[in-house]
Amino acid sequence: MKISRAIFSSLFASVLLLSCQQKQAEVSETDTTETEQLQQQEDLYIETTSTSLKPSQIELGQIIQSEIDSNSTDVGNSTQAGTTSQAESQQVAVSQAQIQQIISDLDAQQTNEGLQINLPESILFDFDKYDLRADAQPTLEKVSQLINYYQDAPVNIAGHTDSKGSDSYNQQLSEKRANAVKNALTSQFSIDSSRLKAQGFGESKPITTNTKSDGSDDPAGRQKNRRVEVVVKNKPIY
Template identity: 35%
Template sequence: MRQGTKLMYAVVAISLLLAACKGMTKTQKGAIIGTTSGAAIGGVIGRASGNTALGTIIGAAVGGTAGVLIGKQMDKQAEEIKKQVPNAKVERVGEGIEIEFESKVLFDFDASGLKTEAKTSLNELATVLKKYPDTNIEIQGHTDNKGSDAYNESLSQRRANAVMMYLIDKGIQLSRMNPKPMGENYPKYSNDTEEGRSQNRRVEFLITANEKMKSDAQKQAGSSK
């Protein structure tokens, strides 16, 4: 069977699995998804669905009992972020956390310099991130569809880099972070209206377990058997 066909079946299988898991908690979903998928499948799902957060977080999943333990830690961290960072949209996804900042909170139009209110929000986020050092943080820059593809990719990279550099200044280790330019390729909102375009000009944080957290969870899962 061709690799492309295998991946197509995997995407369909995961889609059916997610539909069947509607009644479950985010933590329970994470345990199942992690057991049935890996980095390659996560990447395919992310591209197919247009949801890069879903793809990244599924790709980093451990699954099983260890995945449940990681999910519980992520539950706690997500609740703290919701309380500490009122300007952010926070969602638990599988074994990870997705955080979205609208660009108007962080930057002026067509600019990559952080606004004063942006620094306040990032200060609040950094406070929580420092309490949970065993996580990886992907920082995605997104734009609307105005301008050329090349310009939008460059702008999204500058914005992701600006956020990363500010967090480094606030004590978050560089090794934990990965800035990624997404350009205009993954809109969450309609680019047909000014409001939708404004919402697409955003930065997203994808928080997943690092190798230490995964190892600790697997050891804990093994000792509880």
């Protein structure tokens, strides 16, 4: 009976010891698993934080390329702006050159009133007529270009005749010729009529004599007096 108790006590102690060891192993394994999980979370946090604070080589490459592209765009825009500015300067220069050519073609002169264009009768009208000739169009087109170039400048259109005929007849003819030029500029070349003032002066303002010094007729002089003057007010020649 005593032996059986001793054996039983020994077996019980062995079972108890084995159970304690197993629990200790389970606790140790659990601690190890939790430690590993904590370490993984710490590693993941460090990796995530490091990635956000310190770009990778790929990200650095993208940033550098973005800066290069931005600088290239700025340089391109600057170059394009310079080219545009140069083109605009050339356009202005060409425009002034064209105006200079028109001024030369029309033999325009600078006067106290402004830029004066003298249009002889032979270019605009048949003798003693006030209907514009068909071949007057190229000359009137140049006049319209000059007027448009000076934008809002007022323009005087004055009709003149020679001394042949009565004063009243010449006055009416000069007025009709001035109005014919004004109407052509407004209807055919779209000049604002409010800028144009048409007047007739008949034979009262000749630019040369109608007769020679001996009192005889001067056909060449009278032809010069038959004219329409267009004055672009107070605009200098370039």
